[in-house]
Amino acid sequence: MSYIAIKKEVKRGDVRPVYFMYGTQSFLMEDLLLDIIRQTVGSQDDPNVITYSLQDVLLDTAVEEAETFPFFGGKKIVIVKEFSLVTAQKQDSKLDHDVNRLLQYIASPAPESILILLTPFEKLDERKKLTKELKKRAAVVDCSPFDDKLLLQWLDAQAHAKGFTFSPGGKERLLERLGPQLLQLVSEMNKLALYVGDGGVVDQEVVDLLVARSLEQDVFALIDYAVKKQLDKALVIYHDLLKQKEEPLKLLALIARQLRIFYQVKEMGRRSYSQKDIASQLKLHPYVVKLASQQVNKFQDKQLLHLLESAADADYAIKSGKMEKTLAVELLLMRLSSLDQS
Structure with a gap:
């Protein structure tokens, strides 16, 4: 189920005995984890909230803890972090985890305990029996980036x-x-x-x-103004960033990255890739691809390639001492603003 659907369940007081959370958005895991704790034991400091990491502790220990009756009655929450046994991730730890012990537990979990398995990795190994059983028996929470x-x-x-x-x-x-x-x-x-x-x-x-813009959004706006031939506004943003102690070389790298995203999105769009597929292939958030898709029609392919070459030339000129770095980025913005939009 989605994070949002599970969160609504927890808010209603419908807490499951086993949760399996996976994905790269650790914020979502922590947020849902706090909701479960508040709904059941009240506080993270409660002695019935026990946390283990599979990098340091055997899985058997965590399962045994879940099987043990909680202090003073009530509920117990057992959290297992770095639960990489359902991925193809190479194990750094030399601990020999007993997967069968966990399989037996999730088939008949203790009614007094809530076992929460946290897998902060992008992909699961769907071939593993443990992965299949968890998807069948646990509350599975996808904590991947939102579309x-x-x-x-x-x-x-x-x-x-x-x-x-x-x-x-x-x-x-x-x-x-x-x-x-x-x-x-x-x-x-x-x-x-x-x-x-x-x-x-x-x-x-x-x-x-x-709300102030993020650095990436400032760079996006800077490029947008330049392309719209509003060079004065682009330069205002640029010099504001310099006043904030942003390094011109860093800004140049971000401009080049954004131009590269434009080119890739434009090319993949021409090949009939959906925005979702583009985001997956380029490992970008779908919203980033959406914004780029709204901009790419302002450029011809040869213009984007020329601008990427100009960015590389500016980088070389700065690093070789042939041009002062602040001026080099300004000249690149002027090239952006002088594009023929016809």
Whole structure:
């Protein structure tokens, strides 16, 4: 099931005996884990919350703990981190884990315990018996990066929990500012909630007032202004970043990366790849691909290749001492702004 669906279950008090969470979004795992703890034992400091890592402790120890009756009755939560036994990941630890012991446990889990297995890896080994049995018997939570639809649902759910709502433009503007960075989004939404108050509405103006753009979004806006022949606005962003002590070489690398994404998205789109497939192939978040797809038609292939060559030339000129670094990036922005859009 999706993270959002499982989270709603937990909020209702429907807590399962075994959870298997996998994916690269560790924030989602920690967030759901806290919900389960609050719903069952109340606090992370409760002595009935026990955490192990498979890098240091045998799996048998964690299973035995789950089988043991909790202190003072109630519920016990046993958390197993770095649960890599369901992946093709090479084991750094020399511990000999007894997988059969876990298979026996999940077939008949202890009613007083909640066993939570955390696998912070992108892919599972679907051939393994343990993977198949966990998918059959546990509450499986996919903590992979959200696609565009789930990201919007998640934003609405977070806003509802914090007592405010988004206008459609406000939600889009927040994503434009921060991208799909969940931890940053939560932090900024806490600030927005305080500003608009309970029952308030967050629109574009509120987001513009309170939320600063991320560095990646500044670079995206910088390129966008340059391509639209608004060089003055592009240079304002560039010099603001310099005032914030951002290194010109770093900004040049980010500009080149964004141009490379544009070229790859344009080429794969021409080959009829969906945005989801492009995101998977390039290992980018779907929202990043969505934004790039809205920009790529402003460029011809030869223009993007020329700009990538210009970025490489600027990098060489800086590192070889032939050109001052601040000026080299400014000249690249001027080349962007002088593109023929016909």
